[in-house]
Amino acid sequence: MTTTPASSTPRIAIVGAGPGGLTCARILQLHGLTAAVYDLASGPDDRDQGGTLDLHPDDGQIALKEAGLLEEFLRLARPEGQEMRQYHAADATLRFHQQPVEHQLSAPEIDRGQLRNLLLSSLTPGTVRWNHALQCVNRAAGGTRTLHFANGAAVEADLVIGADGAWSKVRHALSSATPQYIGMTYLEAWFDDVDTRHPDIAELVGQGSAMAADGKRCLFAQRNSAGHIRVYVIQTDHADWLARAGLNSQDTEPIRALLLHRYRDWAPDLRRLLTDNDGPYIDRPLYALPVPHAWESDPTVTLLGDAAHLMPPLGVGVNLAMLDASELALAIAGHDAIADAVRAYEDKMLPRSHKMQAALDGAAAGLLSDETFDPHQSDIG
Template identity: 60%
Template sequence: MSSPTPSSARIGIIGAGPGGLTCARILQRHGIAVTVYDRDPDADSRNQGGSLDLHDDDGQLALREAGLLDEFFELARFDGQEMRHLDPAGNLLSHHVPDEGETTKPEIDRGQLRDLLLRSLAAGTVQWGRALDSVSEPTGGGPRMLTFTDGTTAETDLVIGADGAFSRVRRAVSPATPRYTGVSFLEAHFDDMENAHPELSELVGKGSAHAADGERGLFAQRNSGGHLRVYIMQRVPMDWIAARGLRPEDTEAIRAHLLDAYAAWSPRTLRMITDNDGPYVDRPILALPVPHTWEHSPGVALLGDAAHLMPPLGVGVNLAMLDASELALALVGSATVDDAVCAYEKTMLPRSAEIAQMLEGGAEHMLALPDPDDSRFGPDGS
């Protein structure tokens, strides 16, 4: 059976994150039908995470192809491009203040970006509550069968895995699984910054602030609505909380441990550990093997973290959206689905391998003393 034309193909995208939704939006703009399947019960069932900086050479390019760049600029926080590097005492080592009109990498909350993309899609594009269980092998070059955890199925001529670090679609082309990098984040939340946390607000500024001592670090990132997220970064075993007889909800006990670990830091910077509103969230940093490649397999494509999970150094969402744009445009411009996926993989795989090699060990870099000339640093909430 020959590969169908993209205009007649049944295309299913697994995952309603920025990558999957960007791909769906660009396909629909060009008259190609697509269905997005997501495991969440609805669009508002969980918090979508922190702030993202969308770069002008990848994430913004994808939004331009999606016809959404102007709407993004209306939502974006341009002052969020401010970046401060601090020492453990809270002294300013370097300070980037964005120029007037600078649009290199403005910030937007992940939830706001997702809502922007969702609003742009045709009604019914996203099917909620559809958690993928498996993707079948093709029979005689025919379609792939998607089986969901609720027992339902769907046939597709192309399944696009935009389902993140633990992608079920990836299993159809690669045995690779994410590995722990040796560095873990604890995410701390702060609300009503100007009134409830004025000293911390002054320390962090309007964008992000990073401090490290070579063994541990803190990264603070403004979100919209007066919120702040702080990522407490340590080189620890993946199960360090349980290994110390603690539970994730044991906020005071975890805080006591952190204060011991950060004992040499000043009370000014320790506000990022002591003053949070609510419990910490454990986020061990995982990455796929470098390089992660696979043999082309008809009827399957991967994008974003499903294809190239890397440490969160500001590239994850941007690469996912660039992948999504390039895959969608390949489908628009190719005679068959298989031709499109081959053309996309020819560009995406070497690019992602090169970037992954550049960022390998980047989780350790986040704990190093800040280098004002190194622009790699900056968790992107991915």
Template identity: 60%
Template sequence: MNISIIGAGPGGLTCARILQRHGIPVTVYDRDPDAISRNQGGSLDLHEEDGQLALREAGLLDEFFALARFEGQEMRMLDTTGRILARHLPEEGEMIAPEIDRGQLRDLLVRSLAPGTVQWGRTLESVSGPSGGPRTLTFADGTTVETDLVIGADGAYSRVRAAVSSATPQYVGISCLEAWFDDMETAHPELAELVGEGGAHIADGERGLFPQRNSGGHMRVYIMQRVPADWIAANGLSPDDTEGIRAYLRNEFAAWSPEVRRLVTDNDGPYVDRPLFALPVPHTWEHSPSLTLLGDAAHLMPPLGVGVNLAMLDACELALALARSANLDDAVHAYEKSMLPRSIEIAQRLEGGAEDLLAAHDPDEIGQFVTGEARS
């Protein structure tokens, strides 16, 4: 089998690693110039039943545990004054969902692969060829590659998906700004005390914050608002106008306490605009023995804690199906028979769930959080 994976994110790299453990050659193509050229984003919690399961199959679970931040499982619910409404402190030895930075996870997976597996700087333009294969990959530099199976692990705006589906991500009505904080214990000790070792959620019904501790003394705060996707330009601002955006946010969060408002305004560096998109539900495509999708390329959902875990579970199941099946058609059938119903069920459950990011905490929710229901 000549297998090509598009996208060197957690899903694509996990799939490649498990394939190689079973002696199956694979090449991963990614548009990044190298593994460290782009900031990979914030912290991820890998769950026992999917993300960790995939790493166990990849033979990397112990290495993950050596890097993971178990203290990052702490979670707080705060009100807009900074008062703690509910708090989960991980018990000794708790391994339900330890945290790891995205960059650390990518590095772990890349290092586990045979040299040359990932071809960096390869931006896919299109996929052509018959459904029965072989497929032709055309890259931005004009080169082409012929392959028996294309695995689209290239995220929300997948170029691979376009070969089997006309679906495109739709704006969910909520936008997110990412703010970065450095040297938390020295430069921002009050905010470190407010947030704790893991993450926190604060919301008032129209806007919300999710501060999340990262490794190395860093923190990211996700500032969420119910606004048009082009809200920055609509307010006469530009993404690089940090002071203008900061002034706008001071006004929007004026009713919140000064202590909590510092999570919005005391960031180190610019804001990053991240409007939230999701694929239509349900999202399916006509089966092809030469092409399939995993992760956000297959089932982009609101950011409610399932994305990377589902991508890694998809990757694990697809790699094992390829290792255990007599041919590509049987393998892709077996994988999609499991993945599609699961992703549809979860996407239906989470549809519209982005509104929860803005919802003020009610007593029932706080009770569920304390008992563990909301966290699960």
């Protein structure tokens, strides 16, 4: 297999303009390398980017430092979002309350959309090619790879980086693993302009996160920037639980009725998190890759983030994706041959992610526990 020396400016194709792919492109560019990023979205504002994220000093913040964006992140981040409340499900009395101490930066929150914009605006214009939904990665003559996109484009690359998330198409070039349903769903509800329109909910949630669980179900609410609150209705059920009830996610009123029945023993103040939402619910059944997920190293393709190690969403996914991205970019910049860079990156990334995959395997069930919240074990944001 041909290996491409870094000095001949390798053609690097990153698939996925999520936090992992964009961080990787940014750090490569800071080291004088070029990379094109391909994403299936039609543009940066194509869809709602989802909730708030906390970036930790030992992974996400390290990557932002390498990307030269830590200070800007800290200007945007919400340290007050580290507040955590836990309520008794039956009567909505507070059972646990943790306020961040002054200057605490262990997990400052940022909206996903803000993080994406921060990374996007740091890239050389034209780096991201929107409307490029990858279909497959094939071997090309001379040991390189060809990427085939749904819009008909075909691109040759010396290294393909799969940063294309849970349902990665790049992954097929390395592994036959597919994500498996973990038996839990997050049904997402959101509230806009909460301080004016939903003052009771604003008061209940505070500046950070608030949760309650009864052993079978959980409600987890997170404040986002600009007066938004997102709530995850967390339940164990079939992946197609809505279809089994004869519903789809647009059936707002019948879903409300179903939830009110399921949460009938909960305090009225908490049940408002289920019913007062401003738009349709979004159903998010949870999937994870088999533990451990590994592949034979290939000098022309590698994976990072969810494409490499999709895990239950317990507050580490974005952090790991960005750390992977940073380490891969630095390895490429620091090695003469791409093959050595890929191997050095995977030698570090795979054991780390296997450890985390094993630790989180089955851990999402802990969110349903009616015991007092342990901030070190149960974290969505």
